[in-house]
Amino acid sequence: MRPRKHSRLNSRASYQRPSVSGNSDATITASSVRRHRPDYILAILTLVLAVIGLIVIYSISPALAAMGHVSGSYYVEKQLLAIALAVIAFVAASKIPLTTWRRYAKPLLILAALATMVALVLPVNPNYPAHRWVRLGSLSFQSVELLKFALLVWLASLLAKNSANGKIANFAATFKPLIIVLIVVGVVIVGLQSDLGSAGVILMMMAALAFISGVPFKKIIIFGCVILLLGLMAVAISPYRRARLDTFFNPTQSCQTAKGYQACQALISVGSGGFIGQGLGRGVQAYGYLPEASNDSIFAIYAEKFGFVGCVILLLLFIALFARIKLIAERAPDDFSRLIVFGAFTWLAVESLINIGGMVGLLPLKGITLPFISYGGTSMIFSAGAVGLVFQVSRYTSFGSPRVRAGTKEIKDGDYPSRRRLGRTYYAATSDRG
Numbered sequence: 001m002r003p004r005k006h007s008r009l010n011s012r013a014s015y016q017r018p019s020v021s022g023n024s025d026a027t028i029t030a031s032s033v034r035r036h037r038p039d040y041i042l043a044i045l046t047l048v049l050a051v052i053g054l055i056v057i058y059s060i061s062p063a064l065a066a067m068g069h070v071s072g073s074y075y076v077e078k079q080l081l082a083i084a085l086a087v088i089a090f091v092a093a094s095k096i097p098l099t100t101w102r103r104y105a106k107p108l109l110i111l112a113a114l115a116t117m118v119a120l121v122l123p124v125n126p127n128y129p130a131h132r133w134v135r136l137g138s139l140s141f142q143s144v145e146l147l148k149f150a151l152l153v154w155l156a157s158l159l160a161k162n163s164a165n166g167k168i169a170n171f172a173a174t175f176k177p178l179i180i181v182l183i184v185v186g187v188v189i190v191g192l193q194s195d196l197g198s199a200g201v202i203l204m205m206m207a208a209l210a211f212i213s214g215v216p217f218k219k220i221i222i223f224g225c226v227i228l229l230l231g232l233m234a235v236a237i238s239p240y241r242r243a244r245l246d247t248f249f250n251p252t253q254s255c256q257t258a259k260g261y262q263a264c265q266a267l268i269s270v271g272s273g274g275f276i277g278q279g280l281g282r283g284v285q286a287y288g289y290l291p292e293a294s295n296d297s298i299f300a301i302y303a304e305k306f307g308f309v310g311c312v313i314l315l316l317l318f319i320a321l322f323a324r325i326k327l328i329a330e331r332a333p334d335d336f337s338r339l340i341v342f343g344a345f346t347w348l349a350v351e352s353l354i355n356i357g358g359m360v361g362l363l364p365l366k367g368i369t370l371p372f373i374s375y376g377g378t379s380m381i382f383s384a385g386a387v388g389l390v391f392q393v394s395r396y397t398s399f400g401s402p403r404v405r406a407g408t409k410e411i412k413d414g415d416y417p418s419r420r421r422l423g424r425t426y427y428a429a430t431s432d433r434g
Helices: 040-068 074-095 098-103 105-121 143-164 171-192 196-213 217-236 239-249 258-272 298-330 335-359 377-396 426-432
Strands: 133-136 139-142 404-406 409-411
Touching: 040 074, 040 298, 040 377, 074 377, 098 105, 098 143, 098 335, 098 377, 105 133, 105 143, 105 171, 139 143, 139 377, 143 171, 143 196, 143 335, 143 377, 171 196, 171 217, 196 217, 196 335, 217 239, 239 258, 258 298, 258 335, 298 335, 298 377, 335 377
Parallel strands: none
Antiparallel strands: 133 139, 404 409
16 A cells, blocks of 8 residues: 655645554654644533533432432532543543554553453442442442443554555454454443443444444444344343333333333423423432432433423534534544544444433433433543543644545545545645645
């Protein structure tokens, strides 16, 4: 594969020639492109969502405190600590160079795997019997969130390298490591940790990055069919998963049984909010009526407080956040950066879709938090870290509209979002035109 040519972006925005790595992929790294002001709107939107989540937790903290027999400020203080740690994670992810993240992608994945193994052998909380948490005294975190972040970096590194080396369709280089990851996710996350929701997020992220990087579509379909079959088998052999699926298909009948209780209470909570909501100081669903009111069911609680208008505003904020991430992905300076951004987009978008869809009855309920809104530190911290990586990429995006070439066919402005394969960057394309 011939090396990519590089030139000036314009007469005032030049950049240095990138060094070629040991993997012989001549992609443009973030450090080789002229640095500019990052996308502060991305950071502002993330912070606004976190503040909204804090407000909701504050409004239901008396109910949570009464149910948990703790002080009235306990949950608010814990959420404030989670936001503070999330800010640190965001800054760290945005400051550590992407070349460093790429260099240590495999050790990071090994660390996440070890944390997952540790969670399997540690004692469990009787209220949450699944082996999903690593507990260190009063502190705890979900190992699967670290695994999502590590997989994001590792997948982007692997697929970018294979794409640059022309090995994206090679079995040993691409499909073998992906199959190993799929087996581990299936056995550990789905089988041992009983976390089908998180496994679904990971699988969607892998599928999206494989599709974007140019893995043959037929092979993606084959793997998808196999995974779907295995997923149906996982549901069939698990009584509580069958109960959730039955609740989804028969909501009116399931409301009269314990298995449909959460889904029905979620719909009641959403409907009781009306057009403008009951207000912060009102509402009763958090007082033991709606299970997991501060975590999985937070959107239903939000709807009860702020109503239809508030839900529309929240959805518009999420859409704006994802639109900023998508724009950064389209203008990313190299393949690795582009895959990082697309992976973060898929991760956060799928989690939001699963959580909100489950609360309004469009999808079966899964134990997935709503990014930046739900109570808890682990999801908040690693989601902020993913956005921090996107924020770093935004420092090196192209100033003009993205233009790439595929052979002799030029992809003009506005056509890039529909393009599947990783393309040559705007900088490389402009050099070809002289």
